[in-house]
Amino acid sequence: MTESVKKPWYQEIFSVEPHEIRAVVLSFLYYFFLLGSYYILRPVRDAMATSYGSDPTSLSQLWTATFAGTLVFVPLFAAASNRIKLQTLLPWVYGFIVLTLIGFYFLFESVTEDRWVAAGFYVWVSVFNMIITSVFWSFMADLFSRTQAKRLYGLVAAGGSVGAVAGPAITATLVKAVGTNTLLLISAVGFGITIVTVLLLIREKERLRIAGHDPQRTRLDHTLAAHSFKGFSLVARSPYLLGIAGFVLLMTWVSTILYFMQQDLIARLFETREARTQAFAMVDLVVNVLTIGVQVFGTGRLVARFGVTTGLMLNPLLMIGGFIGVALMPVMLLAAQVVRRVSEYGIARPSREMLFTVVDQESKYKAKSVIDTVVYRGGDFTVAWVQAGLAWLGWGVAGVAGFGIVVCAVWAWIALNLGRRYENVTGDRKSTLAEAAAE
Numbered sequence: 343m344t345e346s347v348k349k350p351w352y353q354e355i356f357s358v359e360p361h362e363i364r365a366v367v368l369s370f371l372y373y374f375f376l377l378g379s380y381y382i383l384r385p386v387r388d389a390m391a392t393s394y395g396s397d398p399t400s401l402s403q404l405w406t407a408t409f410a411g412t413l414v415f416v417p418l419f420a421a422a423s424n425r426i427k428l429q430t431l432l433p434w435v436y437g438f439i440v441l442t443l444i445g446f447y448f449l450f451e452s453v454t455e456d457r458w459v460a461a462g463f464y465v466w467v468s469v470f471n472m473i474i475t476s477v478f479w480s481f482m483a484d485l486f487s488r489t490q491a492k493r494l495y496g497l498v499a500a501g502g503s504v505g506a507v508a509g510p511a512i513t514a515t516l517v518k519a520v521g522t523n524t525l526l527l528i529s530a531v532g533f534g535i536t537i538v539t540v541l542l543l544i545r546e547k548e549r550l551r552i553a554g555h556d557p558q559r560t561r562l563d564h565t566l567a568a569h570s571f572k573g574f575s576l577v578a579r580s581p582y583l584l585g586i587a588g589f590v591l592l593m594t595w596v597s598t599i600l601y602f603m604q605q606d607l608i609a610r611l612f613e614t615r616e617a618r619t620q621a622f623a624m625v626d627l628v629v630n631v632l633t634i635g636v637q638v639f640g641t642g643r644l645v646a647r648f649g650v651t652t653g654l655m656l657n658p659l660l661m662i663g664g665f666i667g668v669a670l671m672p673v674m675l676l677a678a679q680v681v682r683r684v685s686e687y688g689i690a691r692p693s694r695e696m697l698f699t700v701v702d703q704e705s706k707y708k709a710k711s712v713i714d715t716v717v718y719r720g721g722d723f724t725v726a727w728v729q730a731g732l733a734w735l736g737w738g739v740a741g742v743a744g745f746g747i748v749v750c751a752v753w754a755w756i757a758l759n760l761g762r763r764y765e766n767v768t769g770d771r772k773s774t775l776a777e778a779a780a781e
Contacts, residue, residue, distance in 0.1 A: 357493040361555045365485060365546050366494055370501030372539040376436075376478055377502040379532030380471055381509025381630075383443075385622040386522050387467040390460040392609045392618050401602060402726040404464055409723035411469040412715045419473060420566075420573055420708055428707070429562040433540045435477050436533050439470055443530040450523045468719075476714035479695045480707045481540075485547055487557035488699040492645050495692040503687060506630035510623035517619050560703045573708035574716075582767075583709050585760040586697055587717045589654065592753035593686070594721030596661055599746050600679045602729050603668075603739070625676070629683045636688030645693060651761025653693030657685045658754035662747055669743035697760070700767055 358366055391404060422431055446463055453459050486494055513525060544562055551561070577583045604625075612618045645653045664678035698706055732742055 358497070361550070361553070362490070362494065365543070365550065366497060368539055368543045368546055369482060369485070369494075369498045372536060372543060373478060373498060373502035374505035374508075375532050375536040375539060376474060376505065378505030378509040378512075379529045379536060380467075380474070381506045381626060382513050382525055382529040382532065383467050383509075384471075384626060385510055385513045385517075385619045386525055387464050388605070388608075388622045389522070389619040390464045391605065393457060393460040401605060402730045404461060404468075405598070405719075405722045405726035407461070407465045408468040409719045411465050412472065412719040415469055415473060416573070416711055416715050417571060419711060420571070423566045423707060425565060427563055427565055429544050432477060432481060432544065432562070433537045435474060436536045436540065439474065440530045440533045440537075442466065442470075443526045443533070447523055447526040447530075450526070469715075472715040472718055473711070476711050477707075479698070479714075480710050481543070483695065483698040483701075483706045483710075484558055484560050484562075484703060485543070486699065488696060490557065491692075491696045491699045492650075495695060496645075496688075499687070499692045500634050503630050503633040506687075507627060507634065510626035510630070514620050514623035514627065517623075522619065558703075566704055566707055572704070573710075573712035576705050576709035577712050577717075580705075580709070582697075582760075582763055583701070583705065583713065585756065585763060586694070587713050588756045589694065589753070589760055590713055590717050591721045592749055592756065593657070593690070594718050595725040595749050596658075596746060596753065597682065597686070598722050598725045599729060599742060599749075600675070600682060602726070603675050603742070604679055625679070629680055629687070632680070632684045633687045636684060644689065645696070649761065650693050650696055650764050651758060653689050653696075654757035654761045655754055657682070657690035658750045658757055660685050662750045662754070665743040665746040665750065669740045669747075672739045675739075697764055700764070 391401065419435075426434070446466075449459060450463075482495070482498060483491075512528065516528070517525060547562065551559070577587055608618055608621050612621050644656075661678070661682055664674075664681050667674040668678050698710055701709070728745075729742070732745065737745075
């Protein structure tokens, strides 16, 4: 009788194979510095929005400008991918962010309390936020297979959540001591470190390819030759990609509805920009601490046991309950926002990103970019004006919450059908939560 070989501790706890360790660690650090740097800016961005105006019409104007900016930058990114090799383009995405942050620092130093400068910063951060995270997950889908994604995406996503804890903690701690302007430079340093992790991960992907451990068998030493709007046509022609787009659109509607409510609440409770920045940072901190535990210990196990369909459906189902709570007791708003963000970042986002592991490389970068930016910001834009219209009609918290319940019901239906489509492609049929309970 042979003795069983005891697995290393990292395989027992995290289900990471030895040849995957370096790629997982680098991916974790990549997402840590990426979201950490962004989350230093996020409270500053949200405070800038209150400087422009916290009423529904003012916020709708900002979201409209953000959508317009996204429509400009997504084709520019696609055009760049047509002319610049991916191994060069990926780090320079973040290099460009560093340059713009330094530019805004000097602009804020020379102009103070300008409503339009605040609006410009808000729009730019909102535009590049979607692009940088889309590029990250495109790279992950180009690095890991669908089976690896089920085991590893929760752990990789936790890197971002740890960064998302560190970012607002830095902001909340330093903003009153150094001011909002200096936070831009601190964030720029973080994005600079992100560039280093990208370069190391590009080298690691090539090492895995040569060793025969790269399941995607793709290379980064080439361009994605196609026209600048190819991503739009890829989405339009694929029912699978259209399903992902529909999922993202309604997810965005729900998050924007709650975001507007939160903006109004914070604006009424706190008077100064610094106090609002600190309040937003504290909310981010609570959300991201809770998310880390879900991602490290829950995401991989839940998806492995119940499948991607359950991972996709959990967020909309929880938010139906959240909106019911807000309709009955408006003080539940912040609790509903926390539940939404934890379930989205901890379960729905990794599950959604797994869907891209089974598409071709062009779709990973171009179609995904359109969905993660244009569709996402299009959702912000459309529901922002819907929200403004509901306010004009005199709808209160309960009415808006009722609208949110309807949106969540449609969102859950799309999640169910999208998950089933993915399972048909991969053959990964799993029990749903209800079916497991009956077993």
